[in-house]
Amino acid sequence: MSKIADIKKSLKDIIDPTSNKAFHETKAIKHCGIDESTNSVVLVIEVLEKNPEATKKLTREIAKVVKIDLGYSGVKVEFVQAKVEQTKSKTILIASGKGGVGKSTVTANLAYALMRLNKRVAVIDADVYGANMPKIFNATDHVIMGNNDGKLYPFEKDGVQMISTEYLVEKNRALMLRGPMLNKVLKLFFEETLWNGEIDFFLVDLPPGTGDVMMDMKDFVTDPKMLLVTTPQANASHIAIKAGFAAKDLGQELLGVVENMSYYEVNGEKHYIFGQGGGQEVADELLVELLAELPIVPSDNSIYKETDKAGILYLNLANNLLKLLK
Ligand SMILES: Nc1ncnc2c1ncn2[C@@H]1O[C@H](COP(=O)(O)OP(=O)(O)O)[C@@H](O)[C@H]1O
Ligand SMILES: [Mg+2]
Incomplete structure (x- = not known):
């Protein structure tokens, strides 16, 4: 398995607390890359709602998987908010x-x-x-x-x-x-x-x-x-x-x-x-x-x-x- 696929697979069951759904359900991982020079992982994660409490919690969980389980030196996560269709009657x-x-x-x-x-x-x-x-x-x-x-x-x-x-x-x-x-x-x-x-x-x-x-x-x-x-x-x-x-x-x-x-x-x-x-x-x-x-x-x-x-x-x-x- 490629390194990228391996990272995605390891992160797939993390739950977005704002939607209560796992990353693989919401296709939350919008980008995943590796910065070889620093041996760190770069991620763009889509969450339903971008609130500080949720993103802090997710950053911790992601860092645990990437650094401890997979052994990378660092991780950089950018969060984006899912575009919810505004239906205002x-x-x-x-x-x-x-x-x-x-x-x-x-x-x-x-x-x-x-x-x-x-x-x-x-x-x-x-x-x-x-x-x-x-x-x-x-x-x-x-x-x-x-x-x-x-x-x-x-x-x-x-x-x-x-x-x-x-x-x-x-x-x-x-x-x-x-x-x-x-x-x-x-x-x-x-x-x-x-x-x-x-x-x-x-x-x-x-x-x-x-x-x-x-x-x-x-x-x-x-x-x-x-x-x-x-x-x-x-x-x-x-x-x-x-x-x-x-x-x-x-x-x-x-x-x-x-x-x-x-x-x-x-x-x-x-x-x-x-x-x-x-x-x-x-x-x-x-x-x-x-x-x-x-x-x-x-x-x-x-x-x-x-x-x-x-x-x-x-x-x-x-x-x-x-x-x-x-
Ligand atoms: N463009 C039109 N051509 C022919 N008959 C019409 C047209 N618009 C309305 N009518 C008829 O005129 C009557 C009054 O229309 P209606 O829509 O009930 O008016 P209102 O709600 O303003 O009282 C109805 O019988 C309707 O079918
Ligand atoms: Mg009428």
């Missing part, structure tokens, strides 16, 4: 001035687009009065289960997880709650839901306008980002601007504006049936970008395929957002 609130502009449609399709870009996504349907995410996910009959501690298991489809206030009430009933109770429901979603694995993006479908739910976000999200959805019509854009300013006042960072139902395309020609410019006006007023103009798509199925024209536009939107959030 981001929360994007999907808001609008008025209802019916496609906030939920945008939320669900954006969730799918991010999933298609290999992000782990969870949708929180916090539109307490008009929850319809189960309908969009074709999962109205799903029954949410909880564990013995009262924590909820989210619904999951195509790798996208989702929880909705609709699951907390009897079929065809609306949730009728005032402020303090709303906060309890939000707590269930944000703190007492057993999300499957690490989540990159939480998309929160807010109720339209500027109500309790929007104001309560501060209790659950430390760095909220927001997307504002509007249609081209003046009556929608006018209120969207107000919602945008309210968000800014609440410290919710506005990422940009999405104009939904912008046009109807026939034979490659765009017809602006609801007028033009509403989304751009909102973006200009709020000093942010108009991130997408999405077509009117007559369809029962609100989640577009990856290959649909609208599906591609949603992928673009998701890519834009990823760039903004880098």
